Amino acid sequence: KGKSKAVWVCSSCGNSNGQWWGSCPSCKMAGTMKRFSVGEAESTDGGAKVSGIKVSENIARTWLGQSSTDAGVPIRLSDVNRAISPTDWRIPLSGLFGAEVGRVLGGGVVPGSLILVGGDPGVGKSTLMLQIAAIMAEGHNTGGPAPVLYVSGEESIEQVGNRADRMKIGTTELFLYSSTDIEDMLAKAQPLSPRALVVDSIQTVYLQGVTGSAGSITQVKECTAALLRFAKKTNIPILLAGHVTKSGDIAGPRALEHIVDVVLYMEGDKSSSHRLLRSVKNRFGTTDELGVFEMSQSGLQAVFNPSEIFMSEEQSDSEFLVGLAVAVVMDGSRAFLIEIQALCVSGSFTRQLNGVHGSKAEMIAAVLMKQAGIKLQQDALFINVLSGAKVSETAGDLAVAAAICSSHLEYPIPKGVAFIGEVGLAGELRTVPRMEKRVNTLVKLGYKKCIVPASDVKFLSTLDLGELQIVGCKNLKDMINKVF
Ligand code: TYD
Ligand code: MG
Structure with missing residues (x-):
């Protein structure tokens, strides 16, 4: 029921188009344009349903950029460098695991950056992000403990809590929240003023007023854009998980690589306990870095001599x-x-x-x-x-x-x-x-x-x-x- 409109989206670069093309007009790859329907009655995949635009007085709206009054003014060049926090400042990650992740990130987490962690379901994205969240909350070399908010749309607070216990995370500054509503989680994040925000995962969150269910292409794109604006406005870095399926799921991170600042991919064979973390895109550093980890009961451990593999x-x-x-x-x-x-x-x-x-x-x-x-x-x-x-x-x-x-x-x-x-x-x-x-x-x-x-x-x-x-x-x- 309801009207639905067809769009064709390139599974390689994420470019969307009103018509089908044999090869993508943007990246020129052949046979990559896939049909998607964007409509009001998109609820077949059982994700969160989204009603029409709800009138919300939530201040979150302004971060979402939908009623933003912040038009901005031109800034004199000589003031720019003082006004904007220097991008070479990074939040370092302590410990052996932190050092390995930090290296992949080009030295640490840049404040206000949006980092996408992509990978197949089950590869270990949630575990990785929980570990990073814990390290940042402890803040061993960033001036001591500070709140970090971990929002899960996939698991309950208890599930995340149990996992954290198994991993022996003992920090008191890690906050857990279970939500799929972007406005809601950003509204909860703001008063906490966390050192970092983790959102797991992009496929489970939705933005009110945007058509389509969670995980649909419009939702995924709009939600990512909203998170990016939040990160830029508040200077809070955000780690975002995204599932990629082997078939090049379009609602997956491929389409998002253009929006976010950093794209990390986690890879590993089902039969192997080794995991690779790779930066595919990094606005603040090189993309040649590769981190090697070994899975364990208590989470991921850095492997320092990969030749042992x-x-x-x-x-x-x-x-x-x-x-x-x-x-x-x-x-x-x-x-x-x-x-x-x-x-x-x-x-x-x-x-x-x-x-x-x-x-x-x-x-x-x-x-x-x-x-x-x-x-x-x-x-x-x-x-x-x-x-x-x-x-x-x-x-x-x-x-x-x-x-x-x-x-x-x-x-x-x-x-x-x-x-x-x-x-x-x-x-x-x-x-x-x-x-x-x-x-x-x-x-x-x-x-x-x-x-x-x-x-x-x-x-x-x-x-x-x-x-x-x-x-x-x-x-x-x-x-x-x-x-x-
Ligand atoms: P999970 O982090 O949930 O993967 P994803 O978020 O990418 O779907 O990890 C999948 C399973 O593997 C989960 O049951 C936890 C387990 N796991 C470990 O036991 N140790 C580890 O070091 C990792 C990375 C995962
Ligand atoms: Mg997960």
Whole structure:
């Protein structure tokens, strides 16, 4: 019932449009425009229902910017730097966990900033934010305890309280509140004047007077904008959780990345206890930082020697590694590692490919035969990219070739070795974009060796890469000689 209007929203950049486009007019990605209906009777997902505009005398209104009388006046340049708090001042986070989070944030929490913590459901966003809230409330190196407000729209106060007990959070300055109404929570936050505000999560909150149920695209955008205005006006930093689903849920953080100041993504495999925290966007710092944590009963613990992650697995499944090679691929501005598995079986000629484009795999196999003397003519070849990832970038070519060689030669590639590079028809290795970012990710994760095109060695040797050894190769033959 009720009128509903269709909008098309790009799942890559969040740009919305009144009509469908084959490729997004804003970011030019193809096939990303998805249809959404924005209407008055949007309540199918069982979220909080929103009635028409309620006349509210709540002062919160002014922060929400809907009846703001604060038009602002131009400020003389010479007064600006005094009027605005310097953005290089940050609230430091104490302790080992705090230091690791602080590093990802570029040194700490900038007052008045809106920080989005995105990640799959269950990855540990609420735990992370509760820990940050507790550290900020304790304020060990920020002049002692001060209130921090943790608002949950997902869990009851008791649930959050129990979790805090399990995590042995003992501060008296952490305030818990359960609400899904943005106006209500901001009105409660103001008199408390907290050092920071945590909102869990953007999908559960709503703004009165905005159509759509909580979690709908308009609600998500309007609520985020309201929180941003609140943060800027009060100078209170806000941490906001957002679910991302693998399918690129549009009401999820993708659409919000443009609004907020900082975007952190939390990642980790369901089967692993390690969690990565990555800054994807940071108005106040670099986005190359990567934090590594280990989950525990009492919350997340910083991992200071990430190479241990790989060392521990090394003994147990060393045989497994025949035919397995690691590639570094980019997803937007994020570099991440994928594992490519290949299996060559002599006898029957078949091809089974999963996660690699057929023509690409054929080309790499052909180049290996012709240019590197690997006899795959009689082999059945299976390629699989683990955990459902896809290699769509040419940067993954070298790892695909290495995985095939490893299986064919029955020679394992040691753990802690990664491959980056494009393979040309003559077997030559070509450089790929964002080499520095890819290599830095390997350094952070404690990798020991990275095989790259020879032409990149000179540039990479100027960087501080810690223990990571860079091995340049001119072509596939060269790579085989150096690795196998
Ligand atoms: P949670 O923080 O609720 O994830 P999200 O908010 O992203 O959905 O964490 C999921 C579950 O994992 C929860 O039951 C708590 C548990 N957990 C730990 O026990 N220790 C940890 O260090 C983390 C991060 C989570
Ligand atoms: Mg949660």
